[in-house]
Each structure stands twice: as structure tokens, then as C-alpha cells.
Amino acid sequence: MLQEIAPIGVRPSTLTGLSERMVVSHFENNYGNAVRALNAVHRELATLDADRPPHRLRGLKREELSLMGSVTLHELYFGNLGGFRRAGPNSGLGRPDWHDVPDALAAEIAADFGSASAWRREFVGTAQSLAGGSGWVLLTYSRRQKRFWNQIATDHTQAAVDAAPVLVLDMYEHAYQMDFGANATAYIDTFIRNINWDTVLKRTKAARNDQPPPNEDPSSTADMPSLSVGGSDGGRDVARSGSRRGVDRRADAGQAGGRLLLLRLRRRAQRDEDAHRARLRRALRPRRHRGVVRLGRRARAAAGRRVAHDSAAGE
Numbered sequence: 552m553l554q555e556i557a558p559i560g561v562r563p564s565t566l567t568g569l570s571e572r573m574v575v576s577h578f579e580n581n582y583g584n585a586v587r588a589l590n591a592v593h594r595e596l597a598t599l600d601a602d603r604p605p606h607r608l609r610g611l612k613r614e615e616l617s618l619m620g621s622v623t624l625h626e627l628y629f630g631n632l633g634g635f636r637r638a639g640p641n642s643g644l645g646r647p648d649w650h651d652v653p654d655a656l657a658a659e660i661a662a663d664f665g666s667a668s669a670w671r672r673e674f675v676g677t678a679q680s681l682a683g684g685s686g687w688v689l690l691t692y693s694r695r696q697k698r699f700w701n702q703i704a705t706d707h708t709q710a711a712v713d714a715a716p717v718l719v720l721d722m723y724e725h726a727y728q729m730d731f732g733a734n735a736t737a738y739i740d741t742f743i744r745n746i747n748w749d750t751v752l753k754r755t756k757a758a759r760n761d762q763p764p765p766n767e768d769p770s771s772t773a774d775m776p777s778l779s780v781g782g783s784d785g786g787r788d789v790a791r792s793g794s795r796r797g798v799d800r801r802a803d804a805g806q807a808g809g810r811l812l813l814l815r816l817r818r819r820a821q822r823d824e825d826a827h828r829a830r831l832r833r834a835l836r837p838r839r840h841r842g843v844v845r846l847g848r849r850a851r852a853a854a855g856r857r858v859a860h861d862s863a864a865g866e
């Protein structure tokens with residue numbers, strides 16, 4: 552029973568504020584590794600014989616649960632991205648116009664939180680409480696209690712029994728460190744701006760009406776191309792532990808010309824890296840400049856004497 556790596560649920564180039572490089576790395580390395588590790592656990596479970604030590608089986612079953620959670624939560628996380636809305640002049644965390652929840656979703660969740668704003672405050676506050684730590688923040692529907700609630704899931708496992716996550720936020724550092732450093736608040740703000748509320752609403756209605764989760768495989772629609780990891784059969788791939796060839800955008804290319812798009816993706820990743828280095832240089836340059844100005848004429852004269860001395864010493 553091999554777990555497949557699903558195509559990523561969002562086209563990374565449609566995101567704003569979350570770099571394609573970071574999202575692709577997250578998908579390839581963190582989600583991909585979870586799938587590969589899960590398959591390794593399944594293979595090991597399949598070969599255990601009857602006289603296996605109990606602690607070995609216990610350890611594998613715990614690992615299996617954690618990895619299954621990681622795989623599913625990552626798929627839901629990527630799937631609820633892609634609905635970028637531009638921030639208004641008075642937008643930003645805590646400001647009056649900050650990213651309104653669409654009316655249709657507000658109607659679904661208001662009864663359980665008092666208002667959509669109250670839900671949003673708690674969801675964001677819960678995410679901020681994980682800054683510098685790790686875990687998932689979920690808006691979840693409990694089928695048993697028939698209500699929505701926000702929850703933290705650490706170790707990929709602490710979801711409530713018989714509950715359906717409808718909005719998933721990855722607060723592990725690998726989800727934001729590359730773009731935001733330690734600034735988790737900026738990441739949360741950017742995440743909220745990129746939420747695909749249509750997807751969240753579909754999940755919400757399915758959970759409330761006891762229906763199966765909606766099909767979010769982007770390869771099932773013509774208008775939502777996807778990435779896959781080392782794909783070999785049209786956008787899906789059986790997970791394996793060998794080295795990967797890179798990101799395949801054959802869905803973007805309509806199953807043809809994938810190499811060209813792969814090349815473009817690599818170039819774009821390089822441009823992202825160059826831009827990041829340029830930003831770093833710009834951030835450092837003014838500080839050096841201010842230092843020279845503050846030292847003034849005397850320091851420049853001293854520097855000149857040092858240069859003259861070094862030149863004389865070199866001769």
C-alpha cells in the first residue's frame with residue numbers, strides 16, 4: 552500500500568508574498584519526505600513477523616499516525632491557498648479593514664464564535680501563540696458536537712476524533728522561515744491574504760452535511776495546473792526514496808513541453824535568490840554609510856593614515 556504524492560493543491564506562481572521557491576521547497580522536501588517516510592513505515596509493518604517485539608510495533612504505529620497526519624494536513628494546507636486578495640490601505644493584522652471573512656463563510660461559523668471577527672481574532676491569536684514553536688492551527692468541524700472550533704495540532708496528530716479540518720495553517724518554521732525569517736506574524740498575515748475561501752467553504756459545507764471532502768486534486772480540472780514531484784505518469788507519482796529529478800510542470804504544459812517549464816521554474820528560483828541577496832545588501836549598506844557619517848572627518852583621516860601606513864609596510 553504505497554502512498555502517492557498528490558499534485559500540489561495550488562499553483563505557487565499565483566501566490567503573493569509567499570515565494571514560489573519556498574512553497575515548492577515545502578512541497579518537495581517536507582510534504583514529500585512525509586510521504587516517503589510513511590511508505591517506509593508501511594513497508595516495515597508489512598515485513599514484521601509474528602514474534603516481533605511489542606515495542607517495535609508500538610513505535611511504528613505511532614510513527615504511522617504522525618506521518619499520516621502530516622501528509623493529510625500538508626495536502627489540505629496547500630489546497631486552501633490560492634485566493635489572494637489585495638490588501639487595502641487600512642489592512643494589516645489588527646487594523647479595521649483587515650481581510651474580511653466572506654459572508655458565506657461568516658454565516659457558517661458565526662454561531663459558534665459569536666462573529667466572524669471573533670473567529671478570526673482567535674484563529675490568528677492561536678497561530679501567533681505558536682510563533683517560535685511548531686504545530687498546526689486548524690479551523691475544524693466536529694461532526695460529533697456539530698460545531699466549529701479552532702485548535703492546535705502538534706506532532707501532526709492531535710486532531711479531534713471524528714472532526715474535519717476545513718482551514719489549515721502550517722506553523723512549523725519550514726513553512727515560512729525562508730521568506731520571513733523569524734517574523735511569524737508577517738507570515739500569518741500573508742497566509743490569511745492568500746486563503747482560497749471557496750475551498751474552505753466547500754469543505755465546510757461537506758463537513759456540516761456529512762458528505763465526503765471535495766475533490767481538490769487540481770489535475771482534475773483544466774484551469775488549475777499543478778506541480779508534482781518527479782512525476783512519471785501525468786502529474787501523479789508513487790513516492791520513492793531515490794533522488795528526484797526536480798519539479799515537473801507537465802500539467803502546466805498540457806502534458807507536453809514540461810522541460811521548458813521546469814527550466815523556467817529553475818530560473819525563477821535563481822531570480823528569487825538573487826533578489827533576496829540584493830535585499831540583504833541594501834539592508835546592510837545604509838548601516839555602513841551611517842557609520843562613516845557618524846565618525847566624521849577625524850575617522851576618515853585616521854582611515855587614510857592606516858591605508859598610507861599599510862602601503863608603506865607593503866613596499
Ligand SMILES: [Fe+2]
Pocket residue numbers: 577581582625721723725726
Ligand atoms: Fe509543513
